[in-house]
Each structure stands twice: as structure tokens, then as C-alpha cells.
Amino acid sequence: MRRRRFLQLGTAGLIAASLPGAAISVASQSELHRLAEPGLLHILRDRESVRAIGASYRRTVPFEDDVHVLAAQITGDMKRSGGSAANQADIEKQVRRDFDRGRTVQIDGWVLSRTEARQCALFSLIAG
Amino acid sequence: MHTDARTLDDGSVIEGDLCIVGAGAAGISMAMEWIGTDKDVVLLEGGGFDVDADVQSLYRGDIVGERYFPLEAARLHFFGGTTNHWAGFCSILDPIDFEERDWVPHSGWPISYDDMMAYYPRAHEILQLGPFEWDPAYWAAQHEDNALLPFDGDIVRTKIWQFSPPTRFGRTYRDEIVDAPNIHLYTHANVTRIEANEPVSAVTGLRIRTLEGKELRVRADAYVLACGAIQNARLLLASNERAPEGLGNDHDLVGRYFMEHLEMPGARLALTEPRRMRLYEFHYPEYKYPAAELTLSESAQRENSVLNGVCSFRDAPERDEPLQGMFDQIPPDAVERLRDVEGMDEAAQEAANEGSDGASLDYPLEYQLFSRQEQAPNPNSRVTIGSERDALGVPRVQLDWQLTELDKHTIRRFYEIIGHEAGRSGVARVQLHDWLMEDGWPSFLGGGWHHMGTTRMAESPREGVVDPRCKVHGLGNLYVAGSGPFPTAGCVNPTLSLVALTLRLSDHLRDELS
Numbered sequence: 001m002r003r004r005r006f007l008q009l010g011t012a013g014l015i016a017a018s019l020p021g022a023a024i025s026v027a028s029q030s031e032l033h034r035l036a037e038p039g040l041l042h043i044l045r046d047r048e049s050v051r052a053i054g055a056s057y058r059r060t061v062p063f064e065d066d067v068h069v070l071a072a073q074i075t076g077d078m079k080r081s082g083g084s085a086a087n088q089a090d091i092e093k094q095v096r097r098d099f100d101r102g103r104t105v106q107i108d109g110w111v112l113s114r115t116e117a118r119q120c121a122l123f124s125l126i127a128g
Numbered sequence: 129m130h131t132d133a134r135t136l137d138d139g140s141v142i143e144g145d146l147c148i149v150g151a152g153a154a155g156i157s158m159a160m161e162w163i164g165t166d167k168d169v170v171l172l173e174g175g176g177f178d179v180d181a182d183v184q185s186l187y188r189g190d191i192v193g194e195r196y197f198p199l200e201a202a203r204l205h206f207f208g209g210t211t212n213h214w215a216g217f218c219s220i221l222d223p224i225d226f227e228e229r230d231w232v233p234h235s236g237w238p239i240s241y242d243d244m245m246a247y248y249p250r251a252h253e254i255l256q257l258g259p260f261e262w263d264p265a266y267w268a269a270q271h272e273d274n275a276l277l278p279f280d281g282d283i284v285r286t287k288i289w290q291f292s293p294p295t296r297f298g299r300t301y302r303d304e305i306v307d308a309p310n311i312h313l314y315t316h317a318n319v320t321r322i323e324a325n326e327p328v329s330a331v332t333g334l335r336i337r338t339l340e341g342k343e344l345r346v347r348a349d350a351y352v353l354a355c356g357a358i359q360n361a362r363l364l365l366a367s368n369e370r371a372p373e374g375l376g377n378d379h380d381l382v383g384r385y386f387m388e389h390l391e392m393p394g395a396r397l398a399l400t401e402p403r404r405m406r407l408y409e410f411h412y413p414e415y416k417y418p419a420a421e422l423t424l425s426e427s428a429q430r431e432n433s434v435l436n437g438v439c440s441f442r443d444a445p446e447r448d449e450p451l452q453g454m455f456d457q458i459p460p461d462a463v464e465r466l467r468d469v470e471g472m473d474e475a476a477q478e479a480a481n482e483g484s485d486g487a488s489l490d491y492p493l494e495y496q497l498f499s500r501q502e503q504a505p506n507p508n509s510r511v512t513i514g515s516e517r518d519a520l521g522v523p524r525v526q527l528d529w530q531l532t533e534l535d536k537h538t539i540r541r542f543y544e545i546i547g548h549e550a551g552r553s554g555v556a557r558v559q560l561h562d563w564l565m566e567d568g569w570p571s572f573l574g575g576g577w578h579h580m581g582t583t584r585m586a587e588s589p590r591e592g593v594v595d596p597r598c599k600v601h602g603l604g605n606l607y608v609a610g611s612g613p614f615p616t617a618g619c620v621n622p623t624l625s626l627v628a629l630t631l632r633l634s635d636h637l638r639d640e641l642s
Binding site for chain 1: 399400493543544547550552555557558560563565625
């Protein structure tokens with residue numbers, strides 16, 4: 001029930017309303033929409049938890065505490081794997097690939113793929 | 129045949145071929161094996177057929193190490209022993225549990241997995257379990273909703289549990305024991321001392337006292353201690369008339385290597401999508417369907433230098449709900465509540481009568497992962513006797529339960545690996561609880577009420593109290609049954625394995641006494 005309600009509310013509008021224009025130079029706005037909507041939102045059904053995870057990631061990796069850097073890191077990894085940030089299925093594949101290759105991080109105790117942790121960080125910056 | 133020892137004349141001598149001390153799961157299992165043989169078996173039980181606070185208080189002791197359950201509540205002291213209120217969880221040890229693992233000091237059994245497997249089917253019958261099937265694939269095929277989680281079996285695998293009804297040995301086997309002409313059950317007969325000959329090479333008899341003050345003696349050709357790991361060690365240590373450090377204790381090993389299973393919440397698991405988890409759900413309180421837990425493969429244990437362990441799926445608490453400690457939840461009247469065995473069984477029966485097929489109606493999206501983990505064998509984790517004595521004059525025990533860094537490393541690494549595999553498979557995400565990242569042990573550290581070690585089994589008397597046949601090193605006719613001889617604890621509740629090991633000992637004694 002809680003999940004269904006969350007999904008009905010959606011997140012895209014919120015993100016679009018708060019996008020910094022500079023981000024568009026790194027990734028298109030639609031790409032940023034996708035990148036800033038981590039799958040973890042649908043798993044945890046709790047925006048605050050995801051935002052907190054994102055904030056913790058930014059504290060853990062201060063170099064990436066920036067929308068441009070985060071987006072560039074994610075899209076860079078995806079390009080190297082032959083994927084595109086414009087494609088939601090590719091993002092999901094990248095997350096799986098991270099787990100396969102051991103590219104994981106532990107944030108607030110959560111065992112996450114590096115990509116989805118960065119997505120949480122983006123979410124915390126953009127939708128926060 | 130049954131005799132209340134309180135009705136015997138003071139100074140009476142009881143004689144038999146075999147004497148079994150203790151009528152719990154081990155003692156009764158062994159006695160049953162001897163029904164109809166040409167041997168007279170003396171079965172001694174310190175209590176009667178029901179719980180008695182005065183008898184129960186004989187088990188009181190001090191906790192001097194990690195916090196633990198009150199000892200007078202941790203074991204039941206009447207016919208049937210602790211099976212009078214156990215929950216019936218059963219599973220088998222894994223092959224790796226028997227190996228000497230170079231990352232686990234003091235590991236390795238002197239008997240093999242196959243040695244134990246030979247006795248598990250008989251133990252299954254005694255515990256009234258289902259088919260002797262432990263392959264998860266078998267159970268997955270029994271119901272359309274029993275799908276296994278799609279984890280890489282080389283890393284994380286499913287381990288099966290079966291549930292005894294649970295067999296209350298005191299009720300289930302009482303008539304068979306009492307009606308057997310060659311089994312002589314004495315209740316209210318507490319052993320206070322084991323007597324040895326002058327070179328301390330054999331036991332010559334047992335001294336018994338009743339709470340009413342009568343003193344009795346038992347003489348037999350062979351003696352089996354089956355009082356539980358703590359009480360067995362206590363009796364050996366207290367029997368120091370001819371051996372100042374206690375019987376079987378030439379190498380200061382009696383009471384050491386006390387082991388429990390570490391039971392506590394370790395992580396939260398959030399499914400990526402609703403999933404039928406029927407096989408992984410425990411259907412309390414009926415427990416009539418097999419259930420599954422997650423464990424690390426043997427190769428993953430080797431690769432990560434961790435102990436064995438499992439985790440079960442439990443209802444997830446609210447995210448901000450503080451974790452509660454098992455030892456904090458013990459009511460002050462815990463001993464009195466032991467009387468509520470009938471109520472517990474009635475609740476289980478009512479649930480069973482509702483006709484549920486084990487399928488829950490909803491599909492939880494979150495679970496708490498709850499650990500049951502092997503404790504590393506640790507010589508400093510031990511049972512000793514103190515200066516205070518019980519009502520029968522036997523020194524009370526002190527339990528110094530101690531854990532090691534390997535225990536903590538294991539539980540942390542366990543959940544990291546489960547977290548990786550849950551993510552890799554796309555099944556879920558896992559959040560380790562904060563305490564796993566901190567030093568030390570949390571206040572909610574818990575145990576499984578499982579007592580193992582204290583009379584560990586080894587080929588050499590320098591490494592163990594009993595030999596691979598469970599005979600006390602150096603004493604020709606004294607044996608130990610139960611989970612005290614376990615050199616390592618594995619990650620499964622010990623009852624099934626301790627019954628199997630007891631049956632093995634029984635077969636050996638048949639050869640010895642024939």
C-alpha cells in the first residue's frame with residue numbers, strides 16, 4: 001500500500017522543477033531525470049532514506065559532491081560499458097554490472113552498487 | 129520400571145549394567161535403545177515428572193562473562209529435560225563443520241560427516257521429523273510457492289530446517305521407558321559425585337542425594353553422563369576426591385570451549401519486488417512445514433575466513449524501532465513460566481487446527497535478517513565451579529561465556545556477502561545494522577539456549593576431554609552423551625545432532641558391554 005501510494009505521487013516533476021541549468025552541459029535534462037531517480041526509491045519507498053543515503057555518499061566521497069561530477073561519473077561508466085544514460089534499462093544493467101564486478105559501496109549500512117549510490121547522491125542534490 | 133528415589137531406604141545401593149545420568153533428549157534416546165536387551169539399565173533423573181522450583185534451583189549459577197540467560201531457567205530439570213519446552217528446530221551439520229579449518233583455531237572433529245550421517249536417520253525417527261530430505265531442491269518441488277531465491281549457490285545457498293512436533297520426550301517416551309522391564313528409571317535421584325578408583329582409571333560408583341536428605345549409591349559397569357553440557361562439566365569438576373582438579377581434567381580442559389549460537393538481528397532486507405517467500409517463512413507457532421534460511425557456501429566460508437552461520441527472514445520492525453536484546457526480554461518470573469508447557473503446545477495445536485497450508489496472505493517487502501551463527505571454539509569461554517554450594521552440597525557453576533574477534537568478523541562479513549549477492553541477483557538490497565560497524569558486542573547479543581563444548585571430543589587427551597567414542601580420556605568406563613563433546617558448534621540447533629551422536633555412543637556401548 002505504501003509503495004503504491006509513493007509510485008502514484010511520482011518524482012519526475014519534483015526533479016524537473018529543481019534542476020540546475022548547468023547540469024544540462026553534462027547530461028541532457030531527460031538523462032538527469034533518469035539518473036536522479038535511483039531504483040532504490042522504488043525499493044525503499046522512502047524518499048528521506050534515499051536522500052540520507054545520497055548525502056552520506058557525498059560526505060564519504062567529497063570529490064563527487066557535485067551534480068556535474070556525479071552525472072559525469074555515472075555516464076562515463078555507462079559509456080565504457082556500451083550503455084546510455086538515456087536508457088533506463090541500461091542504467092539497471094549498469095547497477096547489475098557493478099554488483100557482478102564488486103563495484104559496491106556501503107553507505108549507512110546499505111550494500112549498494114556504485115552507480116546507484118551516485119544516483120542517490122544526485123537525488124539528494126537535485127530533489128533535496 | 130519407575131522408582132521414586134525418595135521412597136528408598138537411606139544408604140540403598142542401586143545396581144545395573146549401564147547407568148545413564150540424566151533423562152533429557154540424550155539420556156532418554158539412549159535408554160530407548162536398550163529396551164528389550166539383556167542389560168539392566170539404570171536411568172537417573174534429578175527431578176520428577178513435572179517442573180519443581182526446588183529441583184530447578186539446583187541449576188542456578190553465576191554469569192561472569194558475557195550476559196546470559198539465568199542458568200536455572202536455561203535447562204529444565206525433570207523427566208524429558210529441556211525437550212519439555214523446546215521449539216523443535218532441527219537441521220543437520222554441514223561437512224565443513226567437521227573439518228579442521230586453518231582460520232578457525234581448535235576446529236575439526238575426530239569423526240567424519242559420514243559417521244554422523246549414519247545416525248541422523250535414526251535420530252530423525254526419535255524426533256518425529258519428516259522425510260530424511262535436506263536438499264532444498266526437494267522441498268522446493270513440494271509446493272508451487274516454494275521457489276528458491278535465485279542466488280549463486282557457490283556463494284549463498286539455502287539451508288533447510290525441519291520441525292519436530294516438537295517431541296516432548298517426557299510425555300512421548302515415558303510409558304515406553306516406565307513399562308520396560310530392563311530400564312530402571314529413578315526420579316528425584318540427583319548425582320552429587322562420581323567416584324573413581326585409586327589410580328583414577330575407572331569409575332566405581334555414583335553418589336546420589338535426594339532433597340529430603342537420603343544418600344544412595346549406584347554401581348554399574350559403565351556410566352554415561354547425559355545432563356547437558358554445563359551440568360556434565362559441573363559433575364566432573366566437582367568429583368575431585370581422587371583427582372583434585374576433577375575427573376577427566378588432567379589437562380585442564382573440562383568446562384572449557386563452552387559454545388553457544390549467536391542469535392541476533394544483523395540486517396534489514398528490502399525486496400526489489402513482491403516475491404512469494406513461502407519456503408523462507410517460519411510459521412510460528414505451528415512449525416509444521418519445513419523452512420529455509422540463507423547460509424554461505426563452504427567455498428565462500430573458506431575464501432572469507434569466516435565461521436558457519438545462517439540467517440532467517442523475520443518480520444521487519446519499523447525502521448526507527450530500537451533492537452531489543454534477548455536477555456532483556458527474559459521475565460523476572462522466567463522459571464515459573466517454564467510451567468506453561470501445556471499452554472505453549474495448546475497454542476501450537478490451535479494454529480495447526482486452523483488448517484493453514486503455511487501460506488501467508490500478504491507479500492512483505494521488507495524483512496529483518498536474523499542470525500544464528502557458529503561461535504568459534506574458545507578455551508577461555510568456560511564453565512567452572514565456585515565456592516557456593518547448592519542444596520545438595522554440590523558447588524554451583526560459574527559461566528564465563530567469551531567471544532572472539534572471529535565471531536564478530538564473521539557476522540559482519542556474512543551480511544556483506546549476503547548484501548552483495550542480493551544486489552547481484554536483483555532480489556533485494558541489504559542494510560547492515562549499525563552495530564556491525566562498531567567494536568564490541570551490542571546489548572542485544574543473544575544466544576539460542578544451546579550449550580555445547582565443555583567436554584570436547586578429540587583423539588588426544590591433551591586436546592579433548594572425551595575420545596571419538598565419547599569415552600572420557602583416562603577413565604575406562606565413563607562416557608559423555610549430548611552436545612558437550614561437540615568440538616565445534618556448526619550453525620544448527622544441536623538437538624538432532626546430539627541425539628545422533630548419542631545413538632552412535634549407544635552402539636559402541638553395546639559392543640563394549642556384550
